[in-house]
Amino acid sequence: MNIIKKEGFDFGFDPQGCDTCEGNCCIGESGNIWINKQEIENLSNHLDISLEELRFRFLEKRGYKYSIKEIKLSSDNYACIFFNLEKKQCSIYEARPIQCRTFPFWDYFKNHKEEVIKECPAIKVF
Structure with missing residues (x-):
């Protein structure tokens, strides 16, 4: 499992989660x-x-x-x-904007983690 982490966030992102998603972020x-x-x-x-x-x-x-x-x-x-x-x-996908490339690591989700957890099956909480 290759979990992506970013400083300042208490959750990670597993890109394999996109395989079972219906495009919730889109x-x-x-x-x-x-x-x-x-x-x-x-x-x-x-x-x-x-x-x-x-x-x-x-x-x-x-x-x-x-x-x-x-x-x-x-x-x-x-x-x-x-x-x-x-x-x-x-x-x-190859030319998507930075807003899409940085999901779910948006500053908004630092204080609204429950929203991104509900939306994205690729979120892994530590």
């Missing part, structure tokens, strides 16, 4: 999936489309930032536009 309440300028360029290259097409089809401007669009699945259930609902996996 589906749920609507929220922001922030993506910065460099990540937008990387994603544009990954998808082999122009920056303009990427922004139009897949991003929403929120204030002065961009967020990846979501698909509404039901009244309060959304999925990232890049989450493949059939395969239950990220379709841009």
Whole structure:
């Protein structure tokens, strides 16, 4: 078992837990999936489309930032536009933004550990 740990967190993450998950970190309440300028360029290259097409089809401007669009699945259930609902996996995994790469080690979860434990089957508490 290869548990990932990060200083300041009293839980770890077992990547093998993703194998049994239905994409809980990519589906749920609507929220922001922030993506910065460099990540937008990387994603544009990954998808082999122009920056303009990427922004139009897949991003929403929120204030002065961009967020990846979501698909509404039901009244309060959304999925990232890049989450493949059939395969239950990220379709841009190699080019996903830092927000996705750092899950579940977000500062918010330092004080709300019970939420991430409930959401993510890959969490291992010490």
